[in-house]
Amino acid sequence: MGRALVTGGGSGIGLGIARALRDAGHEVTVVGRREEVLVASGFDYTVADVTSGSLHMVGVDHLVNCAGHLEMAPVGEWTAEVWRRLHEVHVVAPAMLAQAFAAQACQVGEGTITNIASTLAVRTDHGLAAYSAAKAALVSLTRSLAIELAPRIRANAVLPGVVKTAMTGSRADDLVGLHPLGRLGTPDDIGQAVAYLVANAQVTGEVLSVDGGLLL
Numbered sequence: 001m002g003r004a005l006v007t008g009g010g011s012g013i014g015l016g017i018a019r020a021l022r023d024a025g026h027e028v029t030v031v032g033r034r035e036e037v038l039v040a041s042g043f044d045y046t047v048a049d050v051t052s053g054s055l056h057m058v059g060v061d062h063l064v065n066c067a068g069h070l071e072m073a074p075v076g077e078w079t080a081e082v083w084r085r086l087h088e089v090h091v092v093a094p095a096m097l098a099q100a101f102a103a104q105a106c107q108v109g110e111g112t113i114t115n116i117a118s119t120l121a122v123r124t125d126h127g128l129a130a131y132s133a134a135k136a137a138l139v140s141l142t143r144s145l146a147i148e149l150a151p152r153i154r155a156n157a158v159l160p161g162v163v164k165t166a167m168t169g170s171r172a173d174d175l176v177g178l179h180p181l182g183r184l185g186t187p188d189d190i191g192q193a194v195a196y197l198v199a200n201a202q203v204t205g206e207v208l209s210v211d212g213g214l215l216l
């Protein structure tokens with residue numbers, strides 16, 4: 001067991017991950033920008049924007065990159081700012097946090113990085129180009145980290161289907177039909193998957209769909 005840092009851990013999927021890792025015996029710290037959300041989570045927390053600077057990683061054994069947001073724009077409405085914002089939070093920040101983690105963390109024992117990507121890394125839809133491209137880059141980053149940081153650190157990614165959170169809101173209910181299992185995912189479904197990836201010493205570079213069959 002060890003110390004886990006979950007970005008975006010104050011709400012939604014990140015909170016489900018924080019709960020699952022706590023239930024597996026880890027000490028969990030959650031990271032986000034809104035202090036009131038972090039306080040309400042009940043976990044130890046650090047207030048930080050993952051896109052602006054690094055976090056203190058000394059003593060951290062498990063890094064989960066879950067912070068993110070969705071912006072939709074069809075081709076005609078793209079701006080460089082939208083593309084940059086989505087890549088900053090979903091690719092640049094996880095890369096820089098992984099670098100800091102590798103440099104400062106888990107001097108003794110095995111560490112893990114788990115990146116929360118999306119089924120939209122491998123499929124897409126109207127208005128989702130920048131988000132899908134960023135999540136695809138996050139999957140690619142995960143594979144690079146798995147090779148470069150072995151054997152000291154394992155790196156894996158999770159691809160959630162649609163989960164009802166503040167990010168997806170009431171739109172999520174209209175998307176149940178995309179899932180052959182006939183249900184949306186829950187933050188706890190994703191949390192269980194992360195706990196498995198953190199626990200299993202032989203799994204690295206894995207891209208695990210937790211999507212009710214959506215990608216089928």
Ligand SMILES: NC(=O)c1ccc[n+]([C@@H]2O[C@H](COP(=O)([O-])OP(=O)(O)OC[C@H]3O[C@@H](n4cnc5c(N)ncnc54)[C@H](OP(=O)(O)O)[C@@H]3O)[C@@H](O)[C@H]2O)c1
Pocket residue numbers: 007008009010011012013014031032033034035037048049050051066067068069070089116117118119159160161162163164165166167168
């Ligand atoms: N919901 C889905 O269907 C779904 C599906 C696939 C993948 N995902 C991914 O799952 C992750 C979590 O999303 P969610 O659905 O759980 O949405 P959510 O409830 O809105 O959670 C997003 C979390 O990220 C934090 N965050 C966002 N930008 C941040 C930043 N720059 N620095 C620090 N923290 C930041 C937010 O806190 P603050 O605003 O307080 O900073 C919030 O706690 C995202 O990466 C998302 O892309 C979601």
